[in-house]
Amino acid sequence: MNAAVSDTVDQVQSVEKYKYGFVTDIEADQAPKGLNEDIIRFISAKKEEPEWLLEWRLKAYAHWLTMEEPDWPKVNYPPIDYQDSYYYSAPKSSEDGPDSLDDVDPELLETYEKLGIPLHEQEVLAGVKNVAVDAVFDSVSVATTFKDALAKEGVIFCPISEAVKEHPELVKQYLGSVVPYSDNYFATLNSAVFTDGSFVYIPKGVACPMELSTYFRINASNTGQFERTLIIADEGSHVSYLEGCTAPMRDENQLHAAVVELVVLDDADIKYSTVQNWYPGDENGVGGIYNFVTKRAACRGKNSKVSWTQVETGSAITWKYPSCILQGDNSVGEFYSVAITNNYQQADTGTKMIHLGKNTSSRIISKGISAGKSQSTYRGLVKMMPKAEGSRNYTQCDSLLIGKECGAHTVPYIESRNKSAKVEHEATTSKIGDDQLFYCRQRGISEEEAVALIVNGFCREVMQELPMEFAVEAQKLVGISLEGSVG
Amino acid sequence: MLEIKNLHAKVGDTEILKGLDLTIEAGKVHAIMGPNGAGKSTLSYVLSGRDGYEVTEGSVLYKGKNLLEMEPEVRAGEGVFLAFQYPVEIPGVSTMNFLKAAVNSVRKYRGESEFDAMDFLKFVREQTKILNIDDDMLKRAVNVGFSGGEKKRAEVLQMAVLSPAFAVLDETDSGLDVDALRIVGEGVTALRSPERSMLVITHYQRLLDYIVPDVVHVLADGKIVDTGDKNLAIELEKNGYANYVEAAA
Ligand SMILES: Nc1ncnc2c1ncn2[C@@H]1O[C@H](COP(=O)(O)OP(=O)(O)O)[C@@H](O)[C@H]1O
Ligand SMILES: [Mg+2]
Numbered sequence: 001m002n003a004a005v006s007d008t009v010d011q012v013q014s015v016e017k018y019k020y021g022f023v024t025d026i027e028a029d030q031a032p033k034g035l036n037e038d039i040i041r042f043i044s045a046k047k048e049e050p051e052w053l054l055e056w057r058l059k060a061y062a063h064w065l066t067m068e069e070p071d072w073p074k075v076n077y078p079p080i081d082y083q084d085s086y087y088y089s090a091p092k093s094s095e096d097g098p099d100s101l102d103d104v105d106p107e108l109l110e111t112y113e114k115l116g117i118p119l120h121e122q123e124v125l126a127g128v129k130n131v132a133v134d135a136v137f138d139s140v141s142v143a144t145t146f147k148d149a150l151a152k153e154g155v156i157f158c159p160i161s162e163a164v165k166e167h168p169e170l171v172k173q174y175l176g177s178v179v180p181y182s183d184n185y186f187a188t189l190n191s192a193v194f195t196d197g198s199f200v201y202i203p204k205g206v207a208c209p210m211e212l213s214t215y216f217r218i219n220a221s222n223t224g225q226f227e228r229t230l231i232i233a234d235e236g237s238h239v240s241y242l243e244g245c246t247a248p249m250r251d252e253n254q255l256h257a258a259v260v261e262l263v264v265l266d267d268a269d270i271k272y273s274t275v276q277n278w279y280p281g282d283e284n285g286v287g288g289i290y291n292f293v294t295k296r297a298a299c300r301g302k303n304s305k306v307s308w309t310q311v312e313t314g315s316a317i318t319w320k321y322p323s324c325i326l327q328g329d330n331s332v333g334e335f336y337s338v339a340i341t342n343n344y345q346q347a348d349t350g351t352k353m354i355h356l357g358k359n360t361s362s363r364i365i366s367k368g369i370s371a372g373k374s375q376s377t378y379r380g381l382v383k384m385m386p387k388a389e390g391s392r393n394y395t396q397c398d399s400l401l402i403g404k405e406c407g408a409h410t411v412p413y414i415e416s417r418n419k420s421a422k423v424e425h426e427a428t429t430s431k432i433g434d435d436q437l438f439y440c441r442q443r444g445i446s447e448e449e450a451v452a453l454i455v456n457g458f459c460r461e462v463m464q465e466l467p468m469e470f471a472v473e474a475q476k477l478v479g480i481s482l483e484g485s486v487g
Numbered sequence: 488m489l490e491i492k493n494l495h496a497k498v499g500d501t502e503i504l505k506g507l508d509l510t511i512e513a514g515k516v517h518a519i520m521g522p523n524g525a526g527k528s529t530l531s532y533v534l535s536g537r538d539g540y541e542v543t544e545g546s547v548l549y550k551g552k553n554l555l556e557m558e559p560e561v562r563a564g565e566g567v568f569l570a571f572q573y574p575v576e577i578p579g580v581s582t583m584n585f586l587k588a589a590v591n592s593v594r595k596y597r598g599e600s601e602f603d604a605m606d607f608l609k610f611v612r613e614q615t616k617i618l619n620i621d622d623d624m625l626k627r628a629v630n631v632g633f634s635g636g637e638k639k640r641a642e643v644l645q646m647a648v649l650s651p652a653f654a655v656l657d658e659t660d661s662g663l664d665v666d667a668l669r670i671v672g673e674g675v676t677a678l679r680s681p682e683r684s685m686l687v688i689t690h691y692q693r694l695l696d697y698i699v700p701d702v703v704h705v706l707a708d709g710k711i712v713d714t715g716d717k718n719l720a721i722e723l724e725k726n727g728y729a730n731y732v733e734a735a736a
Contacts, residue, residue, distance in 0.1 A: 433575070435575045438537050439571065439575040439577070440577075440588075440589075441558070441563070442535050442560075442569050442571075443588075443593075443649065444560050444563035444564055444593035444596060444649070445560060445588050445589055446560050453577070453580055453584075457577055458578065460580075
């Protein structure tokens with residue numbers, strides 16, 4: 001085969017591997033490249049923000065300039081040039097934000113259709129539970145479905161930029177209350193330049209009538225995505241929320257530095273699920289998203305509960321630790337995680353459970369799968385504070401290795417300042433057995449399908465925590481992300 | 488159906504099969520008996536294509552095709568089935584899901600339509616009833632926490648749903664009590680048909696009371712050293728393998 005032909009074949013193959021790798025050709029409204037106060041003013045003006053928010057952004061920016069990028073995660077990447085990126089990119093057609101789904105640019109609708117995300121409310125199949133979707137494209141939210149149906153229950157589900165205008169009192173009260181603007185390098189950067197994201201408020205005593213979800217899509221090149229999500233579950237309310245992410249294939253690395261804040265009051269609960277499938281780079285480690293994300297939940301009320309479930313298959317580098325601050329008595333925090341790395345991907349992920357209140361409990365189930373030349377680290381902190389009388393934690397970390405060139409690491413930190421608190425930790429490392437693969441193949445199952453089956457079995461405890469509507473998709477993703485990992 | 492000629496195979500540096508000849512006609516059930524370490528399981532792995540079992544000489548024709556050059560999953564698609572002596576555990580994968588993945592894979596290979604979940608459930612339930620298997624087993628992870636008898640019954644269930652043309656049963660009787668032996672034996676016998684050949688590997692004669700073989704072979708030191716009808720198995724039970732082992736050595 002000559003070089004040109006094999007090039008083409010390679011390209012076609014890699015397109016099949018990451019089927020979300022296409023680019024939408026759409027006219028974009030971009031801020032000039034680079035980062036400075038003027039850019040922040042530009043973003044704030046574009047969004048017609050109130051003065052207090054602009055000041056908050058500028059305060060964050062000034063603080064960020066004094067900070068240094070963290071070097072403690074077990075990940076390697078060349079220095080990021082923060083001036084070589086665009087911090088605002090919006091499809092032109094959505095300048096003023098669509099009033100209804102009919103106003104959404106057809107090109108965008110088509111993009112989301114290709115991604116398998118329904119933005120047509122009427123197309124929901126009979127018998128399937130509805131899912132309300134907020135679609136964030138580069139820096140802005142382009143559509144939110146089922147807003148009216150939700151409003152009837154008093155549920156607010158909208159882009160955060162819209163919430164700033166329509167519900168300023170809620171945003172002002174809670175924004176930065178869980179992740180302060182000075183929290184860490186990437187969260188602080190996000191506070192300065194965040195562009196959009198979802199806002200959810202569930203009123204007292206309301207069980208949200210449908211799944212809420214946000215799909216994040218990076219499209220423009222050289223653009224960072226900095227979304228900010230804020231969910232407030234008022235007393236006695238319940239909500240299940242899911243986020244999904246994809247990006248085109250590009251040779252450059254793109255930065256995604258998001259912040260998610262959850263606030264849970266008395267007797268309320270939030271189930272937050274993530275299926276993260278950002279472009280992971282190619283099999284030589286070129287390109288891919290840097291996914292540096294801060295997610296934190298404040299269980300402020302008694303008997304409040306947060307359950308984080310994440311299936312992390314994409315990104316060149318993942319750096320995230322969805323955490324729970326268990327402040328209310330009897331509050332519960334859960335973290336269920338599947339992190340898959342293949343080729344040259346690196347993941348440093350885990351959770352922090354901070355037990356402040358009495359009889360608080362937390363449960364951590366982490367499943368790391370490493371293949372190719374990838375590196376996967378579980379990093380977790382369980383902290384029992386002096387007043388956390390009778391609190392408990394259970395942690396289970398399992399690693400599965402595929403091949404000989406990858407690595408799995410477990411770094412659990414435990415800090416107990418209360419004698420009555422109980423902390424349990426279990427960890428295992430295993431390999432996919434040749435005997436398992438042969439057994440499957442003898443039954444007619446191909447090697448790749450066998451790997452997907454065995455890995456899905458390994459992750460079952462986590463996968464079964466995902467909302468039904470997304471479990472099948474996530475299972476398929478496990479198979480796709482491990483393609484080419486054996487043989 | 489199957490024609491093995493002068494088969495030599497090694498594991499690592501050790502030659503285990505040393506010139507084995509065996510022909511099985513369609514619809515026939517052959518039994519292979521032999522002392523421990525004779526190479527019975529090795530033969531089953533060579534026929535199913537396991538890595539690490541290297542054929543150094545000889546040939547295997549299956550339905551007129553060269554079996555040895557096919558990948559394991561292709562052999563399965565072509566109708567080769569192995570009931571393992573030691574079935575493998577797959578944690579977290581329900582037996583039902585595993586069966587469905589397997590059946591749909593071979594159906595796809597054979598150009599048949601894949602089952603949807605409902606049809607498949609019905610199809611499997613018919614088989615579990617025949618084999619006296621509690622449907623609860625379908626929800627449990629593949630072989631995880633199964634008793635010896637459950638593992639062997641699950642193997643026969645897999646054979647039933649995959650509908651092979653040629654099945655090798657490697658010591659499917661080991662670890663079974665008398666009742667389980669009868670159920671498994673009758674289950675296998677129910678699967679006999681003019682289109683289906685079987686190679687039943689066993690150490691003891693008792694399984695052959697339920698699965699009555701057309702031909703019995705003795706395997707010792709990597710070769711077939713004797714062939715007869717079902718009475719040969721009864722003789723072996725009486726006299727043991729000592730004569731063969733001495734002769735082969
Ligand atoms: N994976 C292996 N590595 C090394 N030796 C093996 C392996 N498998 C089988 N053997 C050897 O091959 C011989 C035949 O084994 P096997 O086929 O299992 O016999 P049987 O099933 O008749 O008891 C034995 O001596 C055994 O120790
Ligand atoms: Mg054996």
